[in-house]
Amino acid sequence: MKNSRKRTPVRVGDSRFLHVGTRRIRVRVIEDRGPIGVGGRRLVRVQRLNSETEEPLAFEVPAEDLSSS
Amino acid sequence: MTARRALDEIEAAHTAVGGTSPGRRYATQQINQAYAVVVSSQFQKYCRDLHSEAIDQITTFVSNPSIREILRVQLTSNRKLDSGNPNSGNLGSDFGRLGLDFWQDLYGRDPRNSLRRRQLDMLNKWRNAIAHQDFDPAELAGKTQIRLSDVRGWRKTCEALAEGFDLVIRDHLATILGRVPW
Numbered sequence: 001m002k003n004s005r006k007r008t009p010v011r012v013g014d015s016r017f018l019h020v021g022t023r024r025i026r027v028r029v030i031e032d033r034g035p036i037g038v039g040g041r042r043l044v045r046v047q048r049l050n051s052e053t054e055e056p057l058a059f060e061v062p063a064e065d066l067s068s069s
Numbered sequence: 070m071t072a073r074r075a076l077d078e079i080e081a082a083h084t085a086v087g088g089t090s091p092g093r094r095y096a097t098q099q100i101n102q103a104y105a106v107v108v109s110s111q112f113q114k115y116c117r118d119l120h121s122e123a124i125d126q127i128t129t130f131v132s133n134p135s136i137r138e139i140l141r142v143q144l145t146s147n148r149k150l151d152s153g154n155p156n157s158g159n160l161g162s163d164f165g166r167l168g169l170d171f172w173q174d175l176y177g178r179d180p181r182n183s184l185r186r187r188q189l190d191m192l193n194k195w196r197n198a199i200a201h202q203d204f205d206p207a208e209l210a211g212k213t214q215i216r217l218s219d220v221r222g223w224r225k226t227c228e229a230l231a232e233g234f235d236l237v238i239r240d241h242l243a244t245i246l247g248r249v250p251w
Contacts, residue, residue: 018138
């Protein structure tokens with residue numbers, strides 16, 4: 001199946017989308033953890049945006065899981 | 070720059086400032102303090118990377134992408150190592166999320182890890198004291214200054230713990246995933 005998600009290089013400060021559960025949430029990349037993932041894949045630390053009523057949530061994902069749309 | 074090289078450069082700076090002959094060196098106290106902070110921070114980086122690598126291994130096993138991301142969020146959010154020192158409490162808390170009794174497993178692998186744990190906690194107390202410039206001898210085993218030999222001892226402790234952590238986590242992942250991760 002063709003992956004229709006756009007893939008552009010991820011950098012610290014970028015705003016991206018991530019699918020979590022049934023939702024697509026917007027996150028900001030706050031740290032590049034480097035190639036420490038499985039098979040040397042790049043992990044990044046992201047923070048969930050649009051969380052005015054909650055505490056900001058930061059977690060890690062593979063850079064390849066983020067999309068720009 | 071690798072961690073080992075960064076630490077070796079501080080050792081070299083210590084010799085350059087203080088020389089190698091016996092006798093008290095006042096300027097070297099600042100270098101000893103900087104050295105202790107770098108040892109602790111490099112160890113924190115190592116532990117954080119190990120934790121991230123382990124979680125990536127675990128989550129890769131979940132085929133459903135929605136569930137995989139839910140799990141990843143839960144395992145990496147509010148991680149103590151992201152903002153706190155690599156003391157034994159924070160390490161036990163973060164690595165305990167992976168489903169093992171972290172420190173007990175380390176003791177089982179090598180009883181010397183019990184002493185190393187206490188040494189690690191003393192290193193982190195010094196790191197906090199240096200960062201806040203608050204040297205309470207009641208917290209620092211009666212001292213307000215550290216020697217090069219203290220920091221070298223902590224460096225050796227961290228190196229031994231790093232090796233032990235790698236083996237314990239690797240074996241734990243091998244057990245739950247059914248394959249050796251690295």
